[in-house]
Amino acid sequence: MISQNIFQDRRDAGRALARAVAKLDDLGDAVVLGLPRGGVPVAYEVACGLNLPLDIFIVRKLGVPGQEELAMGAIASGGTIVTNQSIVQHSGISPEVIELIAKRERLEIERREWAYRDGRPPIPLEGRTAILVDDGLATGATMLAAARALRPRARRVIAAVPVASEMTCKELSGEVDRIICTTTPEPFFAVGMFYRDFAQTTDEEVRTLLSQSRSRQGTQVA
Numbered sequence: 001m002i003s004q005n006i007f008q009d010r011r012d013a014g015r016a017l018a019r020a021v022a023k024l025d026d027l028g029d030a031v032v033l034g035l036p037r038g039g040v041p042v043a044y045e046v047a048c049g050l051n052l053p054l055d056i057f058i059v060r061k062l063g064v065p066g067q068e069e070l071a072m073g074a075i076a077s078g079g080t081i082v083t084n085q086s087i088v089q090h091s092g093i094s095p096e097v098i099e100l101i102a103k104r105e106r107l108e109i110e111r112r113e114w115a116y117r118d119g120r121p122p123i124p125l126e127g128r129t130a131i132l133v134d135d136g137l138a139t140g141a142t143m144l145a146a147a148r149a150l151r152p153r154a155r156r157v158i159a160a161v162p163v164a165s166e167m168t169c170k171e172l173s174g175e176v177d178r179i180i181c182t183t184t185p186e187p188f189f190a191v192g193m194f195y196r197d198f199a200q201t202t203d204e205e206v207r208t209l210l211s212q213s214r215s216r217q218g219t220q221v222a
Contacts, residue, residue: 009197010038010135013162013182014045020180021131021160022050029155030129033057034209035142036116037201042162043133044209054213055123056116056206057132057150059142060105062098064091074141075102077109077122080149082141116206120214130154136191137164137181140172147175163194 007013021027032054034043040056047054062073064087072093073083081102088098113122130150137143143159150157156177166184173179185194192198 007162007195009195009199010041010201011045013135013195014042014133015049017042017133017160017162017180017182018046018049020182021046021158024158024178024180027052027129027131029127030131030158031055031123031125032131032133033146033150034206035059035132035134035146036112037203037206039134040206040209041201042135043131044213046131046133046160047213048216052131053123053217054210056113056210057130057146058109058112059145059149060109061142062101062105064093065097065101067091071141073098074145075105075109076145076149077113078149078153079106080145082145082148084141115203116210118207118211125150125153127155129156129158131158131160132176133160135162136194137161137168137172138188138191140164140168143172144175147172163191164188 030052032043032047032052034040034056036056036058043054057077059074059076061071062075064070064072072087073081075081132146134143147157147159158178159172159176160180162182164181164184165188169179169181169184
């Protein structure tokens with residue numbers, strides 16, 4: 001029954017996800033990365049539950065010109081671009097157009113990173129385990145772009161979500177070292193169906209959670 005898989009809100013989902021991730025070995029050097037905005041409240045609870053640092057990893061959609069809601073690809077923090085070649089070819093989009101749109105979204109990523117972190121630098125990821133967290137997976141395009149962007153930097157890439165399509169989890173499993181989907185209900189139509197409260201996460205909430213996580217980690221180190 002779908003009702004058995006419904007979370008109260010993203011924080012509730014994050015606590016359930018934390019219990020699942022905690023079963024993994026060798027997480028001592030890990031960093032939890034929330035995909036803004038909706039993935040950050042989930043990631044915050046995972047970071048708290050596992051006593052790990054929290055940061056963000058931003059992915060922006062590359063929309064087809066004139067049909068911006070149709071994604072021809074995505075660009076992630078650090079500049080890695082993932083394209084859907086079937087859409088690119090069908091729409092006749094040139095590499096120059098892709099680069100122009102990517103440049104605009106790259107600037108937006110940099111702006112958001114600076115704003116969300118209050119000007120602080122990102123947590124170093126080189127050689128560490130990166131736990132990518134979102135509030136759910138439908139197509140998985142955002143998580144895919146993030147995973148591919150992290151591959152050259154992180155020692156391990158783990159994708160973790162509270163709810164996802166079973167097919168999407170299987171497709172993504174070849175792109176990460178481990179994927180954790182707390183629940184894979186069927187039928188699956190949309191992530192929001194599995195939350196009682198799926199209100200939009202605000203920029204201020206993202207900033208607040210990152211600040212609280214930094215304070216928590218700083219207190220423990222001290």
